[in-house]
Amino acid sequence: MFRATCWSDTPRSLASSRPETPKSSILERPFGATQLAFAFTTTFVVIPGIEARGFLFGPPIALAIGAKFVPLPKPKKLPGETIFEEYELEYGNDRLEMHVGAVEAGDRALVVDDLIATGGTLCAAINLLERVGAEVVECACVIELPELQGRQRLKGKPLCMLVEYR
Ligand SMILES: O=P(O)(O)OC[C@H]1O[C@H](OP(=O)(O)OP(=O)(O)O)[C@H](O)[C@@H]1O
Numbered sequence: 001m002f003r004a005t006c007w008s009d010t011p012r013s014l015a016s017s018r019p020e021t022p023k024s025s026i027l028e029r030p031f032g033a034t035q036l037a038f039a040f041t042t043t044f045v046v047i048p049g050i051e052a053r054g055f056l057f058g059p060p061i062a063l064a065i066g067a068k069f070v071p072l073p074k075p076k077k078l079p080g081e082t083i084f085e086e087y088e089l090e091y092g093n094d095r096l097e098m099h100v101g102a103v104e105a106g107d108r109a110l111v112v113d114d115l116i117a118t119g120g121t122l123c124a125a126i127n128l129l130e131r132v133g134a135e136v137v138e139c140a141c142v143i144e145l146p147e148l149q150g151r152q153r154l155k156g157k158p159l160c161m162l163v164e165y166r
């Protein structure tokens with residue numbers, strides 16, 4: 001496990017959940033998974049990523065900070081024994097699965113997805129990880145739809161995001 005250190009110009013001015021950060025300064029700069037990775041000054045053991053686009057953004061973050069990527073796919077994708085959590089979306093129900101043993105009790109986790117809308121998906125991921133004793137430290141996604149108030153469903157976990165879409 002390694003420590004990801006902020007570079008001088010990037011920390012949470014790029015990947016910010018702080019309301020005082022001007023939106024224009026976020027949107028005028030290039031952004032991507034590596035910038036999410038370098039926004040963190042704490043350490044993580046596991047990076048659980050949510051299918052589908054958490055599978056794109058999670059692995060580069062995990063590689064950048066020397067953590068283990070853990071896929072949380074939709075049903076019937078994992079070959080081994082799994083546990084699951086069901087949840088509601090704006091347009092139906094779904095389920096996230098995780099391999100038994102993929103995460104150990106006490107593992108510090110950063111949950112990654114592309115987008116937070118109602119927060120139901122990230123909430124299900126947090127519940128799944130907490131059931132096996134992981135310490136979910138923070139969530140990260142590229143886009144937040146703030147009008148849907150999804151971050152209120154994150155059980156008090158901080159949310160790091162790059163773009164607010166209103
Ligand atoms: O905050 P929520 O209201 O839970 O919504 C967010 C989720 O919705 C989208 O995925 P979707 O479930 O549509 O599946 P997809 O990845 O297959 O597009 C998005 O990628 C998030 O995972």
Ligand SMILES: Nc1ncnc2[nH]cnc12
Nearest residue numbers: 089090115116117118145
């Ligand atoms: N309202 C929304 N807009 C775009 N993507 C979404 N994924 C889930 N909810 C969404």
